[in-house]
Amino acid sequence: MAKLILSMDGLVLKEYALTKERTSVGRKPDNDIQIDNLAVSGDHAVIVTILNDSFLEDLDSTNGTLVNGQPVKKHFLQNNDIIELGKYRLKYVSEQTGQATTADFEKTMMLRPGAMKAGMAAAAVAAPAASQSTVVGDTTVDQGPALATHSAAAPAPAPVPAERVGMLQILTGGNAGREMELTKSLTTLGKPGVQVAVITRRPQGYFITHVEGAQFPVLNGKTLDAQAHALDDHAVIELAGVKMEFFFKA
Amino acid sequence: MNLEQALEIVSATDPGMVRSHNEDSVACDAAMGLVVLADGMGGYNAGEVASGMATTVIVTEMRPVLERYTPLEGDIRTVPSPAQKLLRDHIARANTAIYQASQRQPQYSGMGTTLVVALFHDDKMSVAHIGDSRLYRMRSDEFSQVTKDHSLLQQQIDSGLITPEQARFSANKNLVTRALGIDPAVEPEIHDYDTRVGDVYLLCSDGLCDMVSDEDIGMALQTLGANLNLCAQQLVQMANDNGGRDNVSVILVKILHNYAVPRGFLSKFFRWLK
Numbered sequence: 324m325a326k327l328i329l330s331m332d333g334l335v336l337k338e339y340a341l342t343k344e345r346t347s348v349g350r351k352p353d354n355d356i357q358i359d360n361l362a363v364s365g366d367h368a369v370i371v372t373i374l375n376d377s378f379l380e381d382l383d384s385t386n387g388t389l390v391n392g393q394p395v396k397k398h399f400l401q402n403n404d405i406i407e408l409g410k411y412r413l414k415y416v417s418e419q420t421g422q423a424t425t426a427d428f429e430k431t432m433m434l435r436p437g438a439m440k441a442g443m444a445a446a447a448v449a450a451p452a453a454s455q456s457t458v459v460g461d462t463t464v465d466q467g468p469a470l471a472t473h474s475a476a477a478p479a480p481a482p483v484p485a486e487r488v489g490m491l492q493i494l495t496g497g498n499a500g501r502e503m504e505l506t507k508s509l510t511t512l513g514k515p516g517v518q519v520a521v522i523t524r525r526p527q528g529y530f531i532t533h534v535e536g537a538q539f540p541v542l543n544g545k546t547l548d549a550q551a552h553a554l555d556d557h558a559v560i561e562l563a564g565v566k567m568e569f570f571f572k573a
Numbered sequence: 574m575n576l577e578q579a580l581e582i583v584s585a586t587d588p589g590m591v592r593s594h595n596e597d598s599v600a601c602d603a604a605m606g607l608v609v610l611a612d613g614m615g616g617y618n619a620g621e622v623a624s625g626m627a628t629t630v631i632v633t634e635m636r637p638v639l640e641r642y643t644p645l646e647g648d649i650r651t652v653p654s655p656a657q658k659l660l661r662d663h664i665a666r667a668n669t670a671i672y673q674a675s676q677r678q679p680q681y682s683g684m685g686t687t688l689v690v691a692l693f694h695d696d697k698m699s700v701a702h703i704g705d706s707r708l709y710r711m712r713s714d715e716f717s718q719v720t721k722d723h724s725l726l727q728q729q730i731d732s733g734l735i736t737p738e739q740a741r742f743s744a745n746k747n748l749v750t751r752a753l754g755i756d757p758a759v760e761p762e763i764h765d766y767d768t769r770v771g772d773v774y775l776l777c778s779d780g781l782c783d784m785v786s787d788e789d790i791g792m793a794l795q796t797l798g799a800n801l802n803l804c805a806q807q808l809v810q811m812a813n814d815n816g817g818r819d820n821v822s823v824i825l826v827k828i829l830h831n832y833a834v835p836r837g838f839l840s841k842f843f844r845w846l847k
Contacts, residue, residue, distance in 0.1 A: 374725070375744035378734070399739045417744065430819075431614045431705065431779060433685055433755055434725050434748040508789055508811065511796045521796055523807065525814050535799040 325377055327370070327406075328414040329356065341377055346370040348408065349382075362386055362409025370400070375418060379406060487571040489522070489529045489554065494566040504572070505529065518563045522554070529554040529569065538563075576606040579832035580693055584608070584824040585805040589780055590817030596620030597778050597822040598686075600628035605639045606693035606832075607632060608824045612706050612778040614752065615675075615684030623671050623686040623754050630667040631690060635659065656692050656699040657763045664688065664701055664753070664761045671754025685752035688761070689720060689776050691826065693768065696833045701763040704749040707782060709790065710766075711773040711798065716791030719766070719774075723751035747779060772828045773798050777808070780821030784812040794825075801825045 325341045339346065339356050348356040349367040358367075364384035371378045377400045381388040389407040390398045398404070406413040489505040491512075503510075505522055511534070513519040518536030522529055532551040533539045539547050541561035542554075554560075558569045582603050588595040596613040598621075611627040613620030638659060653661075667688075675681045687704025700708055705722040721727060725748040729735040735743065753759055768774075773794055781790065789811060797804035805823050812821040 373729070373734075373745065374748070376735075399735060399742070401742060431612060431687065431747045431749055433614065433683075433752045434750050507792070509792050509796050509807070515799065519799060521803075521807075523810075525810070532803060534797055534803055 325372065325375075325400075325415065325417045327356065328416060329358070330412045330414070331410055341370060341372045344372055346372065348413070349384075356413070358408060358411050360409055360411065363411065367408055368406075376400075377415065377417075379415075384408070489524065490570055490572050491522070491560075492568045492570070494559070494568055496565045498565075512560075512567075513563045520560075520562055522569075523551070527553075531560060531569075536563075575604070576693060576832055577603045579828065579830040580606060581801055581827040581829055582608060582824065583801040583805045584610075584822070585809050586822040587809045587813065587817075587820065589820050590813050592820055594618060594621060595820045596624055597780065597820040598624035598628045599822050599824055600632045601824060602632055602636070605632075605636060607635060607639070607690070608776060608826060609688070609690045610706055610776045610778060610822055610824055611686045611688050611753070612704070612780070612820070612822070613684065613686040615681065617680055619675075619681045619684035620686070622674070622681060623684040626671050626674065627667045627686050627688055627753055630670050631663050634666060635663050635692075653763070654697075654699065654765055656694055656697075657701075657765065660690060660692060660699055660701040660763055661761065664690070664703075665758070668753050668759045669757075672757055675754060683755065685755035687749060687778070688753045691774065691776060693826070693832065694834070696768055696831055698766050698768050698774070699763065700766065701761045703751045703753050703759060703761045705747070706776070706778045709775040709777070709787075709794075711775070711791065711794040712769065713771065714795060716787070716794060718787070720762070722749075723762070724749050746783065768828050770828050770831060773801075774826040774828075775808075776824040776826075778820065778822045780817075780819035781808060781812050781823060783819060784815040784817065784821070798827070801827055 327339045327341065329336045329339065343355065346356065347354045347366065347369050348358065349365050350359060350363045351365040366382050367384040368379060368381050368388050371380065379388070379390065379395065379398045379400055381396050386409060387394050389395065390404050400415045402415070402417040404415045406415065491503045491505060493499050493501045505524060508524050510522045511519055512522065518538050519534040520531055520540045521534050522531050530551040530553055531540060531542065533547060533549055542552055543559055554569045556571050560567050560569060580603055582601045584599045584601050586595060586597050586599050598611045598613065600609045609628045609631050611624035613624030615623060671684065671686065675684045687706040689702040689706040689708050691708060692699045700719065702708065702720045703723060705724045707722065708719045710717055710719050725745050726740050726743055728750065730737055730740055751759065775794060790808065793804055793807050793811065797807055805825055808823050809821050
């Protein structure tokens, strides 16, 4: 269960669990999170929770709402986001891992109409142009509890770049002297249709692999086979008649 | 020109870095112009059973039908096309098989699978899908997603609640709204598309698109399109390098030649008009 921790001037005042589809925040007493302060509007903001995701929406409040220092109208809450309303802070803490192991995290699961209804009802309120939800029959398969133990989201991982950036310098031919930084995960070399090799950038380092052509690339004087080969600092590659040196940027 | 000469097909499937089992299943038959990919779900090893049944039933039962099939004059412009009917019927059979198995065996209860099938015929491709396994196309350096996921996240994107960029951070990933084998009947989404020589199609399970950005997938297809085996290996490797938190499967189909079915004067005329 995700939660919000209310604090002011660094002092924790209260914790609120996000159990409902709509958690309202404001000065009026009918709000789920009531903040009795003139800088906070009567109906200041609302947090819409759809299964494991929570969205913050400012309800045209007088002084506005900030998240991590930026004014927002609507914001998709991420773990440890700080919401500011006047002098008050609400820290968003997403669901803890608890039971679910990492292995469960990426499991594809079927979403049943029952579990869906709460989520889509909240979505329908938040976005009037909601599309029709597909109802897949009436049979109840007990997927509910399994959905609830979904662990906190990790952002889609960016590839961890090799600590050192690889460079290529052309040694012979018309482009001799030219240098190229190998920042992308894939860099192709050579002439399509004649001879092509690819340098892949992986967490473990850089590798060269033959892609097409009758001739295979030559690495440090040795002709390669179809397998990928690691590129060490100052490796010399020969491809399509051109020699080039691979080295790590200082 | 038979299909085997017109299409280059390569597939790869990998359990990934975290899972002990591979519950994905892939099947390709170049002679039939048929490729199938399924990502199973369910407790214990039920996912493996469900996805395996899906690919086996579809390929095995479609084979005799496709071998006998001769296109008729009237095929042009019929909606839905015979290929679509064929896919719909055989997907229904696979659904029944999986559903009945899940009813009979307690350990398979509730098992299901996603599905993405492509049937290549007559310079066209009929694509059927259920769930969040996808089909992408690379055509002249333009990379695009052809199928639309049947998932909670896609519905949220469609209703404007969330942007595709935000969707990558959602904790509601992997919740599908349709699956094969979960209910007595299922509605697959089926469309026909024209194909061109040089096109490269990618079918994949979410183990790929959840771990690798569309940009990187497109780059792999673009740079390694000349070597499909290497391309498939590269895609799996990228998914694993980024964490490999799920089984990852890919099928790559490259259109090498036209494979239009020769017909009488009327159909030749219609094709010329296209």
